[in-house]
Amino acid sequence: MLKNTIKQLPIPHKFMLSGIVALLLLMVFIPSDSVEASRHTEVKTLELGKRYQLDLTLSQGSEADALPIDEQQNWHAFTIQKGDNLAKIFNRAGLSAQDTYRVSKAGSLAKKLLSIKPGQSLSILKDSEGQFVALQYAYSQTETLQISHENSGFQSEILTKPIETRLNFAQGEINSSFWNAGKRANMSDNQIMSLAGIFGWDIDFALEIREGDHFNVVYEEQFIDGEFIGYGDIVAAEFTNQGETFTAIRHNDGNYYTPEGRSMRKSFLRAPVNFKYISSSFSKKRFHPVQKRWKAHRGVDYAARTGTPVVAAGDGKVIRATYDKFNGHHVFIQHGEKYVTKYIHFSKRAVKRGQHVKQGQVIGYVGATGLAAGPHLHYEFLVDGVHRNPRTVSLPKAKPIAEKDKAEFSQLAAQRVALLENNKRIMLAMN
Template sequence: MLSLLPKRHRRLLFVAIILVIAALLIPSEKKAVSASQRQNIDLSAKTTNTQQATPIAAPNTSEPSSEKLQLTETQRVATPQVQENKAKPVAPAEELADTPVAVTSAIQQEAKPEQSSEIASTNIAAANEIAEASNQPSALTQAGSAADNSVKVSDAAELIAQLQQGKELNLGVRYPLQLEIEPQQALEEPEHFYTLKRQTVKSGDSMALIFSRVGLSARTLHDIDQLGGEARKLRTVHPGDTLDFYLDDQDRLMELHYPQSKFQTLIIERDKQDSFAVKVDTQELEVRTNFAQGTINSSFWNAGIGAQLSQGQIMALAAIFGWDIDFALDIRKNDSFMVLYEEHFVDGQFAGNGDIIAAEFINQGDVFRAVRHADGNYYTPEGRPMRKAFLRAPVNFKYISSSFNPRRLHPVTGRVRAHNGIDYAAKVGTPVQAAGDGRVTKSGYSKYNGNYVFIQHSSAYVTKYLHLHKRYVKTGQRVKQGKRIGSVGATGRVTGPHLHYEFLVHGVHKNPRTVKLPTSTPLKGKQKEIFMPIAKARIKQLDNTKRVLLAMN
């Protein structure tokens, strides 16, 4: 029908339609509907077909939701703005048909904020009708395109800053984000495959011979030996030890592994500079506590084996109590002991025994207890050291008449004879004291020694006192440090009154003046504060274990 009208009439008809629509959509302020009476319009509905009715939400007296307000604001911002000019003459219909979005935008600027929701949907519908008549894109499509263009121009960093500041962004709009892509990681180095040659050390082997069997040069062995430090342990390999040599395709030594225990391995490896480096690989240990208990029937050694203690643990137990008990002479039947010790595990597998952490020994009715401290020494539960000290000189002497001399000329016989002790000159009757706690192993008389006393202080230390005027102790008697055991005299083969004093360590005579004597300092201050709670807990653990064993028996 429109095609039958002249072109001029068609233009006037379009202008009239636009004016009528504008008059209907822009009511006066007096006829404006209040916010409480307006209905919310769902703008999410598609407007691709102008003949489909726009769904309208049920009446709601509450304020529009924030989501709808944001969407309305998005539409208003995304639509190109046209400056308002009421005095400007109305454009011809064809020109208006070419710019439907501009008309819609102008109409939106005429509306008040509270009317934006209604006007937005109605304007879109009207603009779509005009666009459909002139084969132009819809207003919503135009608005979306404009929004995309506005966002593309914006800086992504600014949008991120808005998000961090808590500002809301427009719903339904895509924002570009700058992504920092990390550079591709360097490819891992390819695996190297080495040839393993294992060597078991045999009796009479040397490192030079072992390296020769593997096919390595003496130069390689020299370079490793020059590393020093931990590498020097290779000099003391023992028969039965294993050495793992890892060689490359050119038969060069790349790594050498020397297991020193179940959790420690000495490693020699070639670095990128083609030189060798040494390190010790230590696996993480799990420490557990175990106990052993035994009663002596025949000997202490057999009782220890029966309690499933290792040889090292039996010797360690004897060393702990050796200051108070002579394990060669003092042990009696029905004496008993109990030991708490550490066990080491690697990946759940047993890797060997650790230190004894607490022990009890009952000898002839006397109870001796020891607890290990962090310094590696053992103390009584009260903090007194199990290892006893020695007096440097057991007598108040005037002077030393003869010093320690392995090649001394004997004053009586005139022959070269070692003088294995020190002669302290003093008046006859001067008191002679025990140099340390121990047990009198001999107290007697001989032609050459005169009156003498021998004292065993532990499995390692023995002191001898010769040429005494009188003896005040008997064989088998236990003595404390400083106890009077005799007096200075001139008995035996001597030239004058003096005390001949000898000091033996593991059966070897040492100079009493220069030998390194064990110390015996009780724990004090902070060290004692640390030790006492630990000792209390260990002793309680011993007592609880004894009660459990008694209950089981």
């Protein structure tokens, strides 16, 4: 019929129709300049930030199993109010107490409905006769409990949305403080603290940061259904401090290593407390502010507010945790056969004698007990029974990457270093 209609058209109209068809074919098969430009931009984006998806193993259910929430299917969303429980929500939905009971008994997963919180949402699907069909409760950004009524009874499962992880980067130069430089680079508070933690064994961020120091970071951004949900880990980073550049690569074990596989982590932290300033340094001769006489100062005093947490500088065993009139509340830790660390003048102790502690574990809180002129931590570091300056003593390194992981890590490190170099070239081109 369409063919006959075309035949009956005047010749000029036939030419016009042919032209329109030809134009449409050109638009479909020959990309325009704007289309080519957008494709070219996408290639640039892929080079700048590699995108990949995490391999999430689902114990039950999958995204494909989800029943679509469609108003035409009589789905109704209920915002959970203070004091709500499943019975109250089902009552508002026009469902019976018997429905509530059956849903609550739909396997062990249904127990998650006991933990509903105000502000969350619970969706209920009913059929055309108003009978219960299914329930969905999104208890996290990635996981939803679904309970549905089937011929065999009530079934419960967890629907899991995959997280897409993309890589992005940040760079900054310090002209006032490390924190301000991180903020100017649009890094979050947690990212700034994480970056300091990665390089904290090599760089003293309280005393050694200088104007002109700079950093280069590759980090993860996480998305669900194309929507940004938060930041992941820093996967690679460089920090140049006073002309010396340190590079860290995150391995699959969650730890950071140099590109050669040496651990960024040392056996001991340089400073076991977040301090304001050093009120007294390690010295063979110092005038004691309380005893008013000259004597050796065999540790470092870190001035900090009362109550500031103090952490163990390394893994070890608490060999002393007590109080006396000179040291006040204090803790001594033995690290293997060779090393001992001492923490003095606590306001309160957080560990007991004989307890094993991990590096970074809180062992007490800054105070001014014993012979102390003000709140501070007096910290001592002993090697084979001899006091050493905690600020300058050569610290033993942690174990390098496992031999069995070395080849895999070398390949990963090469990719991450290439990303860092690419980021620097991009920033140079933009400036």
